Amino acid sequence: MILKFSKYQGAGNDFVMLNGNNISELKSSDIKKLCDRYFGIGADGLIIIKKSVAADYEMVYYNADGNIGSMCGNGARCAAKFSLAQGIIQSNIINFKAYDGNHTAKIFPDGVVKISMSEVKKWERRGDDFILDTGSPHYVKYVSGLSEVSVKEEGKKIRYSKEFVEYGINVNFAEEINGALSMRTYERGVEDETLACGTGTVAVALCNLLKNKSLIVGKYEVAINALGGDLKVIVEYGNDIFKNIYLIGPAEKVFDGEFEL
Numbered sequence: 001m002i003l004k005f006s007k008y009q010g011a012g013n014d015f016v017m018l019n020g021n022n023i024s025e026l027k028s029s030d031i032k033k034l035c036d037r038y039f040g041i042g043a044d045g046l047i048i049i050k051k052s053v054a055a056d057y058e059m060v061y062y063n064a065d066g067n068i069g070s071m072c073g074n075g076a077r078c079a080a081k082f083s084l085a086q087g088i089i090q091s092n093i094i095n096f097k098a099y100d101g102n103h104t105a106k107i108f109p110d111g112v113v114k115i116s117m118s119e120v121k122k123w124e125r126r127g128d129d130f131i132l133d134t135g136s137p138h139y140v141k142y143v144s145g146l147s148e149v150s151v152k153e154e155g156k157k158i159r160y161s162k163e164f165v166e167y168g169i170n171v172n173f174a175e176e177i178n179g180a181l182s183m184r185t186y187e188r189g190v191e192d193e194t195l196a197c198g199t200g201t202v203a204v205a206l207c208n209l210l211k212n213k214s215l216i217v218g219k220y221e222v223a224i225n226a227l228g229g230d231l232k233v234i235v236e237y238g239n240d241i242f243k244n245i246y247l248i249g250p251a252e253k254v255f256d257g258e259f260e261l
Contacts, residue, residue: 001261003034006082007041010074010113010251012195012228016043017082020050020060030261032066041259044187044194047075049083056089058097063189071100071135073198077113077251080105085253100135111252117202117245123210130207134245137169138203142211146175146182151193155186172200174208181208182225195228198247205233206242219244 001024006017016034026034026048035043045063052058059079061069076098083089083096084107092107104116123132130140139158143149155171158164168188175182183204185197205222209215217238224231231249235242 003259003261004256005034005041005259006085006256007043007254008078008082008251009228009254010077010196010198011226011231011249013072013074013078013197014043014254015072015075015078016041016046017078018046018048019086019088020048021088023048026261028066030066031062032064033261034259035062035064035066041257044190045069045072045075047072047079047082049079049086049088052097055095055097055102057083057094061099063187065189065191067189069099069136069189071098071118071199073115073117073135073200073202073247074196074249074251076103076105076115076198077247077249080107080113080115081111081251081253098135111250112248113251114246114248117199117247119245120202120206120242121240123206125210128211130203130210131169132203132206134199134202134206136199137167138200139164139169139171140203140207141171141173143173143175146173146184149173149184151184151186155193156191159186159188159191170197170200170203172197172204174204176208176212180225181205181222184227193227196226196231198231198249201226201231202233202235202245202247206235206245209235209237 094105171186236244
């Protein structure tokens, strides 16, 4: 089988993109091979855009290990650009379905994509660390000397700890220096450090508000630097709920190609 694909990246998070209208069902082993950086195309995950009766399209995300994934923020931004390029949609304002429900996207002329994220109503604080779900589960750990952290080694310890080993968790390491917030991420399903993580960016942004501010009702904007680039989160807080959350950043096509399975 010959697959026509596109590869996209959002802040260094890279994805194999497939038009679901043009392919038959893929096996988990197929997806794992496509994402393999040595014997395949190479990517942090794979996204299939499928038809939806309730939205402009459905985004189905798979982790690089071949298993179905949860919400992927950077992947969703790439999916919007891919769907427009494929003619699946004709507008730069989009409604789409993902693992955690319905979302909106807006593509700006400069290539930046803004997507809506799910409300966050619950979080757990453990000292200076946090656990919360922003469409995918995240553990946020504040560190000193972020650039020196062994993200794969330290992230793996948390992800495979007794508490999280069954379902897994993404682990984000964050540091704020002179008002500038930076993060690095260990992603489950990739089982390694990635250059960025969309749902992780939202998690770090919310945790930074919880950590540093006496939160009052209002709208907040948080800029975050990941290894692959800069992202921004806009969020409203009120009644112990984070709502109207938006993830904003660039998404770009890397190349088109064909792959024989």
